[in-house]
Amino acid sequence: MALLEVRDLKMYYKTLRGHVKAVDSVSFDIERGKALGIAGESGCGKTSMAVTVLRLLPSNGKIHGGSVKLDGVDIVKLDDEEFRKSIRWKKISMVFQGAMNALNPVHRVGDQIVEAILAHEDVSHQEAVTRAEELLDMVGINPKRYKEYPHEFSGGMKQRVVIAMALACNPDVIIADEPTTALDVMVQSQVLKAMEDLRKRLDLSMILITHDLSVIAQTCDNIAIMYAGKIVEYGNVIDVFDHPTHPYGMGLVKSFPNIKAERTRVRSLPGFPPNLLAPPKGCRFHPRCPLAGDICMEEEPELIEIGSNSHKVACHKVDMLERGVDIWEQ
Amino acid sequence: MGAVSATEQERSVGHGEVILDVENLVKYFPLRRGIGQSLRREPERAVKAVDGVSFNVKKGELFGVVGESGCGKTTMGRTILRLLEPTAGRVTFEDIEVTALSVEQLKQLRTRMQIIFQDPYESMNPRLDVHRIIAEPLRIQGMVSNSKDAIPYIEKALEDVEMTPPEEYLYRYPHELSGGQRQRIAVARALVLNPEFIVADEPVSMLDVSIRGEILNLMLNLSRERGVTFLYITHDLATARHICDRIAVMYLGKMVEKGPTDSLVKHPLHPYTRALIGAVFVPDPKRKGFGKVLKGEVPSPVDPPSGCRLHPRCPIAQDICKEVEPELVSADDNHMVACHFALG
Numbered sequence: 001m002a003l004l005e006v007r008d009l010k011m012y013y014k015t016l017r018g019h020v021k022a023v024d025s026v027s028f029d030i031e032r033g034k035a036l037g038i039a040g041e042s043g044c045g046k047t048s049m050a051v052t053v054l055r056l057l058p059s060n061g062k063i064h065g066g067s068v069k070l071d072g073v074d075i076v077k078l079d080d081e082e083f084r085k086s087i088r089w090k091k092i093s094m095v096f097q098g099a100m101n102a103l104n105p106v107h108r109v110g111d112q113i114v115e116a117i118l119a120h121e122d123v124s125h126q127e128a129v130t131r132a133e134e135l136l137d138m139v140g141i142n143p144k145r146y147k148e149y150p151h152e153f154s155g156g157m158k159q160r161v162v163i164a165m166a167l168a169c170n171p172d173v174i175i176a177d178e179p180t181t182a183l184d185v186m187v188q189s190q191v192l193k194a195m196e197d198l199r200k201r202l203d204l205s206m207i208l209i210t211h212d213l214s215v216i217a218q219t220c221d222n223i224a225i226m227y228a229g230k231i232v233e234y235g236n237v238i239d240v241f242d243h244p245t246h247p248y249g250m251g252l253v254k255s256f257p258n259i260k261a262e263r264t265r266v267r268s269l270p271g272f273p274p275n276l277l278a279p280p281k282g283c284r285f286h287p288r289c290p291l292a293g294d295i296c297m298e299e300e301p302e303l304i305e306i307g308s309n310s311h312k313v314a315c316h317k318v319d320m321l322e323r324g325v326d327i328w329e330q
Numbered sequence: 331m332g333a334v335s336a337t338e339q340e341r342s343v344g345h346g347e348v349i350l351d352v353e354n355l356v357k358y359f360p361l362r363r364g365i366g367q368s369l370r371r372e373p374e375r376a377v378k379a380v381d382g383v384s385f386n387v388k389k390g391e392l393f394g395v396v397g398e399s400g401c402g403k404t405t406m407g408r409t410i411l412r413l414l415e416p417t418a419g420r421v422t423f424e425d426i427e428v429t430a431l432s433v434e435q436l437k438q439l440r441t442r443m444q445i446i447f448q449d450p451y452e453s454m455n456p457r458l459d460v461h462r463i464i465a466e467p468l469r470i471q472g473m474v475s476n477s478k479d480a481i482p483y484i485e486k487a488l489e490d491v492e493m494t495p496p497e498e499y500l501y502r503y504p505h506e507l508s509g510g511q512r513q514r515i516a517v518a519r520a521l522v523l524n525p526e527f528i529v530a531d532e533p534v535s536m537l538d539v540s541i542r543g544e545i546l547n548l549m550l551n552l553s554r555e556r557g558v559t560f561l562y563i564t565h566d567l568a569t570a571r572h573i574c575d576r577i578a579v580m581y582l583g584k585m586v587e588k589g590p591t592d593s594l595v596k597h598p599l600h601p602y603t604r605a606l607i608g609a610v611f612v613p614d615p616k617r618k619g620f621g622k623v624l625k626g627e628v629p630s631p632v633d634p635p636s637g638c639r640l641h642p643r644c645p646i647a648q649d650i651c652k653e654v655e656p657e658l659v660s661a662d663d664n665h666m667v668a669c670h671f672a673l674g
Binding site: 041042154156184185186187188189190192193196211212213214215217218219237238241251252253255256257258259260261263264265266267268269272 | 567614
C-alpha cells in the first residue's frame with residue numbers, strides 16, 4: 001500500500017462568478033521514500049493541490065469530494081482540530097514558495113523553528129531549542145547562527161531554514177512548493193542537493209511542485225503533469241521524459257530548453273491555459289491541441305494506463321500518438 | 331517554426347561590423363555614510379555593481395550576458411543606455427559616443443536604442459490601452475502629433491510581434507492580455523521607433539516555460555530578418571545557449587569569460603563558467619545527480635575580494651589569485667577568459 005493515496009480529489013474556490021475548479025478529480029500515489037514531481041503552467045492548480053492535501057485552504061476554498069489516505073486513514077474526513085494535532089506538520093509538512101516571505105523578519109531564525117516545534121509537540125522550551133539547533137545543522141547551517149534574524153541570511157540559507165522548519169516534527173511526507181524558484185542556479189543546486197540528502201537519510205516521501213521540468217527530471221522518481229486542474233500525464237520520470245505522450249506533456253517537455261543538447265530553436269506551445277471558471281467542455285486541452293477531434297470537444301478523457309510501468313495518459317487520441325512521433329513538429 | 335540549424339544561425343551573422351563598443355565601463359552606487367562615519371572621515375564606500383567591463387557587439391548579433399543575481403548585468407545594460415549615468419568608461423554606438431552626449435542628443439539617440447524590461451506586469455501603465463502604450467515613444471519623440479496618426483506605426487509594430495490582426499488588440503488594456511501577449515506589447519513598444527539596438531533585460535523570466543519560446547524566437551527572427559542587434563541579459567544559460575551568437579559571463583561586476591556560444595558552453599574555460607554550467611539542471615532523468623558547485627555564496631559587491639574576485643570560492647585558486655587581478659585574454663579566436671590558470 002502506498003504511503004499517501006489521493007483519489008478523485010476535488011477542490012473548488014467559490015467566487016462571485018461561480019466555482020473555480022482548481023483541483024478537479026486528481027488521483028495519485030506516493031510510496032514511502034519516493035519523490036513525485038508535479039509540473040504545469042502557472043494557474044494549473046499545482047499549489048492548490050498541495051494546500052488541499054494539507055487542508056490549508058482560504059475561506060473560499062472547499063473540498064468537494066475525494067479522499068486523501070495516509071497510511072490507510074482518510075484524512076479528509078478528520079475534523080480540523082484532529083487534523084491540526086495529528087497530521088499537519090507531524091505527518092505531512094510543507095516548504096512554502098518564496099523563502100524570503102515565509103520567515104517573519106522580526107523574529108530570530110531559531111525562535112521561529114522553536115515556535116513550530118512547540119506548536120505541535122509536547123516538549124520543554126529547552127528541548128525545542130536543542131532540536132532547532134540539530135535541525136539547522138542538518139540543513140547545513142551553523143547552529144551558532146540560531147540567534148540571527150532572517151535579513152542576516154542569504155536567500156539559499158533562508159530556504160534551508162524553511163526546510164529545517166518543515167522537518168521539525170519528523171514528518172513522513174514533505175510538500176515542497178517551488179522550493180528553489182527564486183534562487184540562483186548555483187544556490188538552487190546546493191539547496192536541492194541538501195533536500196535530496198535529507199530525503200534519503202530520513203526516508204521521506206516528497207511532493208515537489210515546480211514549473212521547472214529539469215528539477216523534476218533530476219530529483220524525482222515520478223512525475224505528474226497537470227493542466228487546468230487535472231493530471232493529464234503521469235509516470236516514471238524516465239518514461240515520461242523519454243516518451244511524453246499526452247500532447248500537452250509532449251509540448252511541455254519539448255519546449256524546455258536543454259543546455260546539454262545541441263542548439264535548436266526554442267519551442268513554445270501556442271495559446272494559453274483556459275479560464276478555470278468556465279473550462280472548455282470535453283478535454284480541457286482541446287482548444288490548443290493539434291490532434292483535437294469531435295470527441296475531444298464533447299467527452300472528457302480518462303487517465304488510462306499505456307504500455308507498462310503505470311505510465312498514464314488522459315487523451316482520446318492516444319492510439320494515434322505513436323510513441324516517438326512529434327506532433328508539435330511544424 | 332522550422333528548425334534553424336546552428337551553422338545557419340552563425341553564418342548569417344558572420345564577422346559583421348561593430349555596432350556597440352563598451353570600454354572599461356564602471357558604475358558604482360555610493361553608500362550613504364552615517365554621521366559618525368563622516369565625522370571620523372571614513373572613506374566613502376560604494377556598491378561596485380559594474381567594475382571595468384569592456385566588450386563589443388556586432389551588427390545584427392544576439393549577444394548574451396549571463397550571471398547570477400547581483401553580478402551587475404542589469405546595471406550594465408541600463409548604464410549602456412544611460413538610463414543610469416556611468417561612473418567611468420566609454421560607450422560608443424556606431425560612431426556616436428553615448429557617454430558624452432547631452433540630454434537632448436541622448437533623447438534623439440533613443441530612437442535607435444531601446445530596452446525591454448523584465449516584468450510585463452509592471453512595465454506597463456495599467457490605465458493605458460495597447461495603442462496608447464505603443465504610441466508613447468512616438469509621442470515623446472515628436473514623430474506623431476496625435477494618436478490617430480500613430481495608428482499605422484502601431485499596427486506595423488503589432489504585426490512585427492505577430493499580434494494579428496492588430497485592430498483586435500489596439501484598444502485592449504494590459505489586464506486583458508496574457509503574460510506572453512503583454513511581453514509582445516513590450517517588444518512592440520521597443521520596436522515602434524525602428525531601433526537598431528535593443529537591450530532585452532530578462533524578457534522571459536516572468537513567463538511560463540511553455541511560452542518563453544515565443545518571445546525568444548521573436549527576438550531571433552528580428553535579429554536575423556531585420557538585422558536588429560540584441561543585448562540579451564539573463565540568468566538562464568539554457569535559453570542564452572539556444573538563441574545567442576556570443577555569450578559573456580559576469581561575476582561580481584566583472585566579465586570573466588566571453589566567446590561564441592557553442593565554444594563557451596561546450597568548452598568553458600573559467601572555473602566560474604564551469605560551475606555555472608554544471609549547476610544548470612537538464613530535463614533528462616538519466617543524468618541524475620548534481621554537478622559540482624562552488625562553495626559558499628557570492629560575496630558583497632561593496633568589498634569584493636582582492637585579486638581575482640572568485641578566489642575565495644575557486645577550486646583551483648593559488649596565492650597569485652589573491653593578489654593579482656587576471657585580465658581577459660584570448661584563448662582562441664574570439665574566446666576570452668580572465669583566469670590565471672584557465673589556459674593551462
